[in-house]
Amino acid sequence: DQQVKQNSPSLSVQEGRISILNCDYTNSMFDYFLWYKKYPAEGPTFLISISSIKDKNEDGRFTVFLNKSAKHLSLHIVPSQPGDSAVYFCAASVTNFGNEKLTFGTGTRLTIIP
Amino acid sequence: DTAVSQTPKYLVTQMGNDKSIKCEQNLGHDTMYWYKQDSKKFLKIMFSYNNKELIINETVPNRFSPKSPDKAHLNLHINSLELGDSAVYFCASSQNRVEKLFFGSGTQLSVL
Numbered sequence: 001d002q003q004v005k006q007n008s009p010s011l012s013v014q015e016g017r018i019s020i021l022n023c024d025y026t027n028s029m030f031d032y033f034l035w036y037k038k039y040p041a042e043g044p045t046f047l048i049s050i051s052s053i054k055d056k057n058e059d060g061r062f063t064v065f066l067n068k069s070a071k072h073l074s075l076h077i078v079p080s081q082p083g084d085s086a087v088y089f090c091a092a093s094v095t096n097f098g099n100e101k102l103t104f105g106t107g108t109r110l111t112i113i114p
Numbered sequence: 115d116t117a118v119s120q121t122p123k124y125l126v127t128q129m130g131n132d133k134s135i136k137c138e139q140n141l142g143h144d145t146m147y148w149y150k151q152d153s154k155k156f157l158k159i160m161f162s163y164n165n166k167e168l169i170i171n172e173t174v175p176n177r178f179s180p181k182s183p184d185k186a187h188l189n190l191h192i193n194s195l196e197l198g199d200s201a202v203y204f205c206a207s208s209q210n211r212v213e214k215l216f217f218g219s220g221t222q223l224s225v226l
Contacts, residue, residue: 043217
């Protein structure tokens with residue numbers, strides 16, 4: 001049962017434009033959502049997160065939007081830069097007093113075209 | 115300085131062998147994890163340890179045995195390797211909140 005889904009395996013965006021990565025989830029108990037970025041031959045690195053009590057969180061060029069009713073979140077990168085080319089993983093967790101575990105999507109490969 | 119380091123980076127072995135992957139973190143974190151990324155790119159938690167105590171065990175076969183000699187180390191030993199064990203294994207650590215996971219660079223295990 002895939003509780004976190006990233007339906008677009010890949011996305012190509014022109015440098016300077018906006019990149020929008022999407023993620024859907026099925027478990028209504030999820031209350032914390034995260035995006036991780038992964039370069040080849042490296043482990044994922046934390047990018048940005050959002051609590052279910054919010055609908056938007058912004059950090060520099062990165063903004064995450066959460067639509068709880070649609071069980072959907074998205075990551076916006078603007079403006080997109082060549083260094084943003086990577087695989088982006090959406091993840092979610094349920095607060096469980098120290099026993100939280102992340103459920104990951106399968107990732108979207110973002111390619112920024114110079 | 116590498117925050118979370120795991121060795122080896124690549125591991126090629128025959129079915130039925132026993133192998134270990136080592137992980138060390140120098141971040142002073144209390145919690146360490148093992149994640150597995152399979153051929154379909156799913157990244158799934160296997161185990162988590164908090165201060166050397168097993169917290170999460172995600173119905174992983176008994177052939178997989180994590181060992182945490184201290185809170186800076188979490189090793190993964192795999193007995194009787196099977197073809198389906200081929201995957202990339204990531205070690206990670208965190209202090210308090212799960213979102214601050216720091217991952218190692220992964221160990222690509224290939225079972226022939």
